[in-house]
Amino acid sequence: MPATRRPSRSDGDRSRGTILEAAAALATVEGIDGLSLARLATVTGMSKSGVFGLFGSKEELQLAVVGHARTVFVREVVEPALTAKPGRSQLLALCLGYLDHVERRDYPGGCFFASVAAEVGSRPGPVRDLVAAEHDAWIGLLAAQAHRAVADGELPADCDPVRLSGELGVMLTGADIAYLLHDDPRIIDTVRAAVATRLASPDTEPS
Amino acid sequence: MPATRRPSRSDGDRSRGTILEAAAALATVEGIDGLSLARLATVTGMSKSGVFGLFGSKEELQLAVVGHARTVFVREVVEPALTAKPGRSQLLALCLGYLDHVERRDYPGGCFFASVAAEVGSRPGPVRDLVAAEHDAWIGLLAAQAHRAVADGELPADCDPVRLSGELGVMLTGADIAYLLHDDPRIIDTVRAAVATRLASPDTEPS
DNA sequence: CCTACCGATCGGTAGG
DNA sequence: CCTACCGATCGGTAGG
Numbered sequence: 001m002p003a004t005r006r007p008s009r010s011d012g013d014r015s016r017g018t019i020l021e022a023a024a025a026l027a028t029v030e031g032i033d034g035l036s037l038a039r040l041a042t043v044t045g046m047s048k049s050g051v052f053g054l055f056g057s058k059e060e061l062q063l064a065v066v067g068h069a070r071t072v073f074v075r076e077v078v079e080p081a082l083t084a085k086p087g088r089s090q091l092l093a094l095c096l097g098y099l100d101h102v103e104r105r106d107y108p109g110g111c112f113f114a115s116v117a118a119e120v121g122s123r124p125g126p127v128r129d130l131v132a133a134e135h136d137a138w139i140g141l142l143a144a145q146a147h148r149a150v151a152d153g154e155l156p157a158d159c160d161p162v163r164l165s166g167e168l169g170v171m172l173t174g175a176d177i178a179y180l181l182h183d184d185p186r187i188i189d190t191v192r193a194a195v196a197t198r199l200a201s202p203d204t205e206p207s
Numbered sequence: 208m209p210a211t212r213r214p215s216r217s218d219g220d221r222s223r224g225t226i227l228e229a230a231a232a233l234a235t236v237e238g239i240d241g242l243s244l245a246r247l248a249t250v251t252g253m254s255k256s257g258v259f260g261l262f263g264s265k266e267e268l269q270l271a272v273v274g275h276a277r278t279v280f281v282r283e284v285v286e287p288a289l290t291a292k293p294g295r296s297q298l299l300a301l302c303l304g305y306l307d308h309v310e311r312r313d314y315p316g317g318c319f320f321a322s323v324a325a326e327v328g329s330r331p332g333p334v335r336d337l338v339a340a341e342h343d344a345w346i347g348l349l350a351a352q353a354h355r356a357v358a359d360g361e362l363p364a365d366c367d368p369v370r371l372s373g374e375l376g377v378m379l380t381g382a383d384i385a386y387l388l389h390d391d392p393r394i395i396d397t398v399r400a401a402v403a404t405r406l407a408s409p410d411t412e413p414s
Numbered sequence: 415c416c417t418a419c420c421g422a423t424c425g426g427t428a429g430g
Numbered sequence: 431c432c433t434a435c436c437g438a439t440c441g442g443t444a445g446g
Contacts, residue, residue, distance in 0.1 A: 011431085029329045031238060037425065049426085050431050058425060109329040114384065118325030121387030122236045122316040132388050166385070166397045171374075174381030177321065178373070180328030181339050190373045218415085244441065256443085257415050265441060 016054055018044050020068035023061065027069075028109025032062050032116050032127065062127045069112040070134050077101045078141065088154035088199055091145035095168055095195045102176045103188050113138070114176040139169045155199070164198075171195060223261055225251050227275035230268065234276075235316025238326050239269050239334065269334045276319040277341050284308045285348065295361035295406060298352035302375055302402045309383045310395050320345070321383040346376045362406070371405075378402060 022043045023035055037058065041048040055061040077097045084093035102110050109115045113135060120128040146161035155164075175191040229250045230242055244265065248255040262268040284307075288300035309317050316322045320342060327335040353368035362371075382398040 015431090031240075031326065033238075033241070036423080038423070047432055049433085052426070053431070115325055115329075117388045118322055118384050119238065121384060122322075128388075135385075135388055163397050163400070166394055167378075167401045170381030170385055170394065170398055170401075171377055172381070173384050174377030174379070177325050177328060177380050177384070178342075178377055181324045181335075181342055187373055187377065190370045191377055193370070194374045194377075222415090243439080245439070254416055255441090256417085259442070260415070 012054060015044070015046065015050075016064070017068075019046075019051060019054065019061075020065055023065045024069045024072065024112055025107050025109075027065055028107040028112050028115045031119050032065060033119065035062065035065070037061070059126065063130055066116070066127065066130050066134065069116075072106070073101075073113065073134075073138075076106055086148050087145060087152045088149040091142060091149055091168075092196065092199050094142060094145065095172060095199075096192060098172045099175060099188050099192055099195075102179055103185060110180045111173070111176040114173045117173070118177070135169075139165050142168055149199075168195060168198070171198075219261060222251070222253065222257075223271070224275075226253075226258060226261065226268075227272055230272045231276045231279065231319055232314050232316075234272055235314040235319050235322045239272060239323050240326065242269065242272070244268070266333065270337055273323070273334065273337050273341065276323075279313070280308075280320065280341075280345075283313055293355050294352060294359045295356040298349060298356055298375075299403065299406050301349060301352065302379060302406075303399060305379045306382060306395050306399055306402075309386055310392060317387045318380070318383040321380045324380070325384070342376075346372050349375055356406075375402060375405070378405075 019040055023040055026039070026043075027035055035058070037051050038048045040046075041051045044051070051061075055064060078094065081090055081093035081097045084090040098111070107115075113131060116127075116131050117135060120131055142165035143161045146155065146159070146164045149155040150157060150159050150161060171191055171194060175188055178187045179185070226247055230247055233246070233250075234242055242265070244258050245255045247253075248258045251258070258268075262271060284304045285301065288297055288304045291297040291300035305318070314322075320338060323334075323338050324342060327338055349372035350368045353362065353366070353371045356362040357364060357366050357368060378398055378401060382395055385394045386392070
């Protein structure tokens with residue numbers, strides 16, 4: 001049993017991870033289209049064509065960056081909320097976890113998906129499609145807990161889980177962008193309170 | 208009295224206007240940093256250095272584009288709402304006017320300020336500062352009507368106009384981005400209903 | 415306002 | 431993974 005490192009995690013894998021971590025953070029500031037192979041090479045100490053070779057094209061790099069950001073989002077926002085009781089509590093924990101993630105500045109440009117969604121939302125292509133799919137998955141997570149909360153009587157029976165989750169998602173994305181623009185934590189607190197209120201009072205919206 | 212055109216609006220003024228109109232629309236899709244003098248020259252039929260000369264630098268062009276977008280925003284969103292009765296009605300009209308503006312796709316990339324705020328929010332500089340100032344002015348407009356609504360008894364006395372306007376601003380920005388990403392008008396309808404509900408029910412938020 | 419040009423940087427390729 | 435290179439495009443300048 002030699003002490004040499006296991007081949008199961010190659011240098012290439014490690015390089016990929018290093019690049020993706022730097023790229024995801026950079027993308028929240030410069031945009032996912034503003035990523036440059038040369039800059040990533042400099043940051044990670046590789047050659048430009050070395051970075052290129054690991055991904056095959058800039059678009060493949062961008063798709064890999066979105067996948068990496070998803071992993072981070074699950075770890076930083078979703079998983080901590082899973083300890084809360086399913087239903088209203090977990091729904092609230094997911095929303096507050098998102099706002100904590102933004103306020104913590106896990107990425108310098110706030111929430112990766114809010115930032116990139118605003119950038120690629122009006123630019124059709126595989127990157128937009130993947131970002132939209134991940135966003136749907138996130139809203140679906142909120143909707144599932146909203147549904148459970150209604151089923152358990154924690155929210156009014158006439159509350160539409162899909163509309164409620166859409167409304168919450170909109171508030172969270174908006175909070176991220178307003179926070180970036182002003183660097184003022186009061187807007188995060190305002191949205192924390194608004195989310196809590198929304199989940200405490202009956203859903204009296206007209207259809 | 209010769210029939211020749213008045214000198215009060217020079218060719219340069221007209222060229223500026225043509226460029227700014229194209230640039231504002233382009234910026235909502237490609238980003239305000241993605242604007243290129245060469246592309247704007249092609250679109251407007253000028254030479255690249257002709258465009259450059261009218262503004263002096265790319266940054267000056269960007270600042271002029273933000274100013275133009277402000278004019279459009281006032282014309283498309285603010286002014287139509289001013290016919291509504293000051294207070295709760297005008298506050299609602301401003302919010303619904305914003306959502307109409309987004310759904311109408313006055314710009315291909317939705318609301319200019321939401322798009323550009325997400326882009327430059329984490330990038331310090333004059334462009335960010337100007338965008339932030341215009342955003343503040345918009346929220347201030349909402350806050351003034353919220354204040355009036357409270358004073359007139361149209362909203363509960365314990366409703367904080369600043370928090371309410373921040374909350375509304377967040378919902379509107381979030382709606383814009385979600386609509387871009389999915390091209391689904393249902394999210395706009397959901398937010399229309401949420402805004403109406405928010406302005407109809409008491410402000411029961413904890414401080 | 416134009417043509418013609420500058421140095422820098424881009425994504426990607428050749429060849430190893 | 432590397433060096434060396436490609437054609438294209440960038441913001442900006444010179445000179446008129």
